[in-house]
Amino acid sequence: MKKVAKHIFLSSILFIVAIFLIAIIIISGLYIFSNKTQFDINKIKNSSISFEIYDNQNRRIKDECLLGSFIKLNTLHSYTKDAFISIEDKNFYKHNGLNYKRMVKAMLKNISSFSLKEGASTISQQLIKNTHLTNKKTFSRKINEIALTKKLEHTLSKDEILEYYLNIIYFGDNCYGIENASRHYFSKNAKDLSIEESATLAGLIKSPNTYSPTKNIQKTRSRRNVVLGEMFKDNKITFNEYNTAISLPINVKISVNNENTLNTYTQATIDEATQILKMPAKQIAIGEYKIYSNMDKNKQDKLQKSLSYYDNGSDYAGISINNSKKVIEAYYAKSNVKLLNAKRQPGSCIKPILVYTPALNENLISPLTQINDEPININGYSPNNIGGKFVGYTSIRNCVSKSLNIPAVKVLSYVGINKAKSYATKCGIVFDENDQSLSLALGGLTYGVSLKDLTNSYTTLANYGKFTQAKFINYITDNNGKIIYHYSPQEKIVFRDDSAYLMTDILKTCAKSGTGRKLGNLDFEVATKTGTVGKKENTDAYNISYTSQDTVGIWLGNADNSPIETVGGAIPTDITKMYLAEIYKNSKPKDFDIPNSIYEEKIDTLALNSEHVVYKASSFIPEKYQIIERFSKFNQPKEKIIDKICIKTPTLNGKVENKTAYLSFYAYDYLIYEIYKEENGNDFLLSTITNTAGLCEQKFDLNKRTKFFVVTKLKNYADNTEIISDKSNIIELLAN
Numbered sequence: 001m002k003k004v005a006k007h008i009f010l011s012s013i014l015f016i017v018a019i020f021l022i023a024i025i026i027i028s029g030l031y032i033f034s035n036k037t038q039f040d041i042n043k044i045k046n047s048s049i050s051f052e053i054y055d056n057q058n059r060r061i062k063d064e065c066l067l068g069s070f071i072k073l074n075t076l077h078s079y080t081k082d083a084f085i086s087i088e089d090k091n092f093y094k095h096n097g098l099n100y101k102r103m104v105k106a107m108l109k110n111i112s113s114f115s116l117k118e119g120a121s122t123i124s125q126q127l128i129k130n131t132h133l134t135n136k137k138t139f140s141r142k143i144n145e146i147a148l149t150k151k152l153e154h155t156l157s158k159d160e161i162l163e164y165y166l167n168i169i170y171f172g173d174n175c176y177g178i179e180n181a182s183r184h185y186f187s188k189n190a191k192d193l194s195i196e197e198s199a200t201l202a203g204l205i206k207s208p209n210t211y212s213p214t215k216n217i218q219k220t221r222s223r224r225n226v227v228l229g230e231m232f233k234d235n236k237i238t239f240n241e242y243n244t245a246i247s248l249p250i251n252v253k254i255s256v257n258n259e260n261t262l263n264t265y266t267q268a269t270i271d272e273a274t275q276i277l278k279m280p281a282k283q284i285a286i287g288e289y290k291i292y293s294n295m296d297k298n299k300q301d302k303l304q305k306s307l308s309y310y311d312n313g314s315d316y317a318g319i320s321i322n323n324s325k326k327v328i329e330a331y332y333a334k335s336n337v338k339l340l341n342a343k344r345q346p347g348s349c350i351k352p353i354l355v356y357t358p359a360l361n362e363n364l365i366s367p368l369t370q371i372n373d374e375p376i377n378i379n380g381y382s383p384n385n386i387g388g389k390f391v392g393y394t395s396i397r398n399c400v401s402k403s404l405n406i407p408a409v410k411v412l413s414y415v416g417i418n419k420a421k422s423y424a425t426k427c428g429i430v431f432d433e434n435d436q437s438l439s440l441a442l443g444g445l446t447y448g449v450s451l452k453d454l455t456n457s458y459t460t461l462a463n464y465g466k467f468t469q470a471k472f473i474n475y476i477t478d479n480n481g482k483i484i485y486h487y488s489p490q491e492k493i494v495f496r497d498d499s500a501y502l503m504t505d506i507l508k509t510c511a512k513s514g515t516g517r518k519l520g521n522l523d524f525e526v527a528t529k530t531g532t533v534g535k536k537e538n539t540d541a542y543n544i545s546y547t548s549q550d551t552v553g554i555w556l557g558n559a560d561n562s563p564i565e566t567v568g569g570a571i572p573t574d575i576t577k578m579y580l581a582e583i584y585k586n587s588k589p590k591d592f593d594i595p596n597s598i599y600e601e602k603i604d605t606l607a608l609n610s611e612h613v614v615y616k617a618s619s620f621i622p623e624k625y626q627i628i629e630r631f632s633k634f635n636q637p638k639e640k641i642i643d644k645i646c647i648k649t650p651t652l653n654g655k656v657e658n659k660t661a662y663l664s665f666y667a668y669d670y671l672i673y674e675i676y677k678e679e680n681g682n683d684f685l686l687s688t689i690t691n692t693a694g695l696c697e698q699k700f701d702l703n704k705r706t707k708f709f710v711v712t713k714l715k716n717y718a719d720n721t722e723i724i725s726d727k728s729n730i731i732e733l734l735a736n
Contacts, residue, residue: 039151043131043286044164051285053266055295056329056474061266071179073163075191080178081162082236083195083202087227089123090234092162097124097153098146125149127165130280168282171201172208173338174262176282185213187253195237196245199227213252214337214559221250254336263317263333265300268340269293269472276473276485288479293472294327294487296320299550299583303330306579307554310571314556314564315339318575319455320583321551326459326468326489328452329550337559343448344557347531347568348403349542350424350443352503353457355412356400358423361499363635364414367397367506368603368627370612371407381438383409386532393612400506401514403530405442412441426494427457427467443533455544455553461503461527462546464595465495498597498632504546505592505630515569516543519577524588526580530568537563543572545580547589552576597633602626606670607640615640619718621670647671647714649725654708654733661702661733665710669693672713672722677706678730705734 055061073081085092121129128148133141152161171181181201182190193201203223204211213220225246232242261267270281273291277284284291303318317333317340333339359365373391376382385405391398399407412420417440421431430453432446460467468489475486495503507527511519516528526547533540540557541564554572556564566572602617606625614637617626631637650665650673667673673689675698686708687698700708712725 039148039155040132041155044127044152044156044168051266051270051281052288052290053269054290054292055297055300056293056327057297058292059297061293061295061297070167071177071190073159073166076166076178077191077193077198079195079231079237080190080193080198081166082231082234083198083227084123084166084205085162086230086234086236087202088126088205090230092123093158095122097122097149121145122149123165124152124161127161127168128152130168130170130282131286132283133279169205170208170280170282171204172212173214174267184254185252195231195241196224196228196248199231199245200224200250203227213250214254217250217252224250262338263335263340265293265295265331265472267338268328268331269295271340272472273476276476289484290477290481292474292476294322294325294329294474295472296322296329299330300332302582303579304332306575306582307332307334309578310575312556312564312566312571314566315558316575317451317553317555318579319452319553320579321455321459321470323459323462323546323549323551326470326491327474327487328470328472331452331472335559339559340452341450342559343445343450344540344555345443345445345448345533346454347443347533347540347542348405348408349454349529349531349544349568350429350445350449351400351403351408351441352461352507352529353427353429354420354424355408355415355441356396356506357461357495357499357503358415358420359411360502360632360635361423361495362415362419363632365396365411366614366629366631366635366637367395367502368608368614368629368637369396370394370608370614371396371399371410372612373399373404373406376406376409378409378413378438381409383439383442397506397509400529401510403510403515408441409438412438423494424457426492427460428453428469429457443531451542451553451555454542455551458529458544458546458553459551460494461500461507462548462551463491463500464497464593465493465500466491467494468492496597496632496634497595498634501592501595501598502630502632508592511545516545516573518569518573519545519580522577522580524584525591527592528573528576530573532567532569533557534563538565538567539563541566541568541570541572543568543576545576547580547584548592549589550580550583552579554579598630599633600628601631601637603629603637604640606668614638619716620714620723622715622717625670647712647723647725649710649712649727649729652708652710652729652731654731656702656733659702661700661706661708662697663699663708663731664695664697667692667694667696670714672715674711674713675708676711677708679706683727702733705732707732 053061125145128145132148133145167177170176173184175181175184178190178201182188182193186193186197200213200220203226211220211223228242228245231237232239269291273284274281299320303320307316307318315335319328320330321327322329370393372393375390383405390406391404417436417438421435425431429449434446437444456470459470468491471487473487475483478484504527507529508525510516511526511528513520515530519526519528524547526545528543528545531542532538539561540555543554545552554575556566556572558564603626604615604617604621605627606621607613607615616637616639618640650667652663652665654661654663663675667689669691674685675687676683677686686700689696707730709727709730711727714723716722
């Protein structure tokens with residue numbers, strides 16, 4: 001017991017010493033930074049900042065206004081201001097910019113967890129962080145933040161600080177400032193916000209993505225009620241006001257005026273820049289950073305034109321990636337929410353990436369492998385095909401091009417869920433830990449996939465098995481023109497080149513005669529896959545296509561999951577066709593190169609149809625019973641052994657009716673049959689039968705007792721020789 005007490009005592013002493021040392025460091029840092037840190041009031045007061053974004057020809061493409069109308073603090077309801085103060089900084093009007101009690105608590109938590117998760121930032125600190133500093137969590141940045149906050153408090157009044165804070169803070173969905181957020185989420189001015197609406201916006205500050213009313217309304221409501229609870233505790237609203245407010249639903253009314261600013265190439269570029277530079281968008285603009293994007297103006301215009309031409313009233317999105325450069329050259333969408341990283345169920349478009357290419361790479365299938373499309377039940381899972389029809393044995397090539405579901409589930413079971421997911425993950429597809437069922441083969445993911453990631457995964461096939469995360473941004477410079485970021489594609493091998501090519505070859509069939517056959521009359525090679533999501537009604541429709549130069553993804557649906565009246569092979573494919581025809585009007589893409597690891601082989605269709613096994617066509621198989629298919633050198637078709645068993649004389653059956661002999665036997669259409677009769681020690685040829693399969697029947701005049709027999713011949717088409725069976729199975733018939 002004494003040892004435990006001693007241990008606790010020593011730990012406490014060390015803990016106190018650690019706090020003391022940290023305090024000394026902070027005080028020293030404050031002393032140093034108070035003289036060196038540059039506080040710029042213009043970074044706070046400038047509320048209408050433009051971005052400098054350029055296309056791939058270094059042409060300025062757009063001035064993107066970050067903030068809308070600046071709203072004065074005195075125009076807001078008191079409860080609107082109180083909502084933010086209650087949840088973010090209760091002692092805002094009492095402290096001098098820093099809440100020392102919260103800072104000590106946060107510091108103790110950080111020390112105990114060996115992290116910097118707890119920030120304890122006041123409203124004043126948040127204003128500094130959003131205008132002067134990056135989001136990088138370091139002790140030096142925190143000390144810098146504290147020093148700048150002290151200067152802020154000496155420069156502006158509390159009301160001025162709160163006013164600028166409310167006009168600068170980020171609310172999600174590209175909304176900076178409470179006026180923008182109010183107009184976006186509720187289609188009203190901030191001065192007209194109700195108590196519950198004010199609490200909703202105040203609740204977003206902690207994590208705009210998590211608590212966004214356009215993504216998870218339940219989390220939004222829960223967070224709003226937390227804010228209302230704090231307001232009631234602080235006596236900012238009455239009990240009746242609190243009780244009424246928490247019972248109300250979140251009545252979001254998204255403003256349609258924001259739909260295009262949310263889903264432009266420029267906005268996607270800004271979002272990527274915030275991730276690269278790890279700083280808020282406003283700080284990027286204020287810092288006068290220049291962003292040089294990969295946008296191809298011609299492709300951007302053509303994509304927007306194609307999407308708009310087939311606008312059927314639903315939401316839509318399109319993206320175009322340059323395969324060789326590994327960059328996103330065009331992006332456009334229409335919706336009242338941001339779609340770039342919105343996750344949707346991918347439907348059948350996941351099959352090539354998750355199911356079939358992994359199976360090809362594991363040498364489990366070839367394009368001609370036969371799969372039985374039939375009703376199945378695997379541990380209670382009974383998927384179905386569209387229309388509820390089954391086609392029986394069919395090739396992998398046909399399974400993909402016709403988008404059959406049962407074969408996809410079967411092939412995923414051959415590969416194994418975990419192994420298949422490991423391949424798809426390397427292609428940029430993100431799975432949830434609960435994604436462990438065979439329904440993944442049909443696109444049944446817990447959270448789905450974004451169009452950007454889904455389209456990017458197909459570049460792996462276009463690039464012969466090599467994956468690269470495509471980017472919007474080429475490079476970024478600071479306000480002195482110094483390059484501080486330059487995109488350097490990081491390529492990794494996922495599939496062998498033969499596996500990727502065979503998948504491409506199969507998807508070319510889909511474009512010629514499958515669900516994407518609207519692309520069939522384009523005068524260049526294109527691989528495509530369509531996808532449709534929905535049970536009784538469709539909610540999502542896709543077309544993902546690629547040529548040797550570009551990969552294009554098109555999606556139609558609605559953010560609220562309301563039904564659409566199209567399928568992947570309809571409007572999405574129409575858009576794809578129009579876009580590809582436009583961008584290749586003057587210069588066609590070259591055909592896909594065939595790797596050295598691919599070769600063509602003649603296949604025995606007789607064995608394929610009867611035994612459902614892929615055999616090389618031997619020299620004994622007539623040409624009309626052969627087809628040519630492409631194979632990987634690592635997964636060659638089998639050799640079929642031809643011997644006398646193959647030409648064994650069939651059992652000859654016979655009967656006599658009215659002086660007519662009726663002979664019958666079972667024939668194979670790759671064999672030659674000769675029927676003879678024997679008279680006076682001599683054999684006479686009566687009939688030669690070729691190209692007949694199944695039961696063969698012949699009849700002959702019969703005047704006396706006659707012996708009949710069949711001779712079977714197998715022709716070698718390579719040297720024109722024949723293998724002849726023994727003379728056997730003689731039957732003797734007597735005339736009536």
